[in-house]
Amino acid sequence: MKQEKTTKKSRLLRGLGILAAVVVLLAGAFFWYVSDYYRAEDVALAVAENGSGLTVEDNLTVLAPSVPGDTAVVFYPGAKVEAEAYLPLLDKLRQNGLTCILVDMPFHMAIFDADAAGDVMARFPQYSHWYIAGHSMGGAMASQFAADHPESVDGLILLGAYMYGDYPPADTLTVYGSLNQSVEDKLDYTENVVEIQGGNHAQFGNYGPQKGDAVATISAEEQQAQTVEAIVNFVEQRQTA
Structure with a gap:
């Protein structure tokens, strides 16, 4: 026994x-x-070092124009990409009058905090119009948040991503590079879709070449400039509608 x-x-x-x-x-x-994960390139880190209109609060980087309005954009980075890689893009939006709040995700993956936008909105009550944006997986998680909380956002902005969840295409801007075939194949809607000729998947941020991505025939600066134009037009049209 x-x-x-x-x-x-x-x-x-x-x-x-x-x-x-x-x-x-x-x-x-x-x-x-x-x-x-993919590290931010020097051009992105230079935006952080310059610090113009930029403040860091915990895991949030806030880029505010000199005269902030009542509209802000919450941005989710792509998977396994250092958040700072998107500072050049967001700084251009800031220069066009939009406050941008960049979320540094746990383990560099938005899937671990898809509802982060809710906390951001509660933390900055001075903004009455909110847009949620994201790149790649960050876009998918932004889409999920918008679908789950449609009353909280004025619109959804997807970069190199497609909708994940039930959210109106009429309230969504989708921007992708013409060389990003995997996104194009998934789009089953045409409203508010902007295709950037010669653009690829990675150049919405500044983190270098991405494995499996096509080589862009335009610069990251040009791809981001066209993206900023599309976003600003989308927001302005919705604000004046």
Whole structure:
């Protein structure tokens, strides 16, 4: 009897040891995966260093024009991309009068905090018109937030992404590069869709070439300039409608 109890205890300890080893291996694999992300290029870091109209509050970077209005854009970065990579794009929007609030996501993946926009809106009650935007997976999670909280947003802005969830295309701006075939194949709507000729997937941010992405035939600066124009026009049209 005593030997039987000892055997059961040994099996239990061995099982727990195996389970612990599996957990450690999975945790290690996860942290290895999320630590391998795209870093912001120098041109993006220069925007942060310049600091014009830019403040950092916890995991939020706020880019505000000299005379802020009542409209703000919450921005979700693409998966495994350093948030600062989008500062050049957002700074151009700031220069066009839009306040932009960039969310630095847990593990650089918006999927871990898709509802972050709700906290942002509560934190900045001075803005009465909100747009939620995102690139790639960030766009998918922004789309999910808009679908879940349509009363909270005036519009959805997708960059290199397509709608995920039930949100009206009429209230959505979709911008993608003509060389980003995977996005084009998923679009089943045509309203408020802007295709940037020669653009690719990665150049909405400044983080270098992305694995599997086509080589753009225009510069990141040109792709972002056209993106800013599309966003500003979209917001202005909705504000005056």
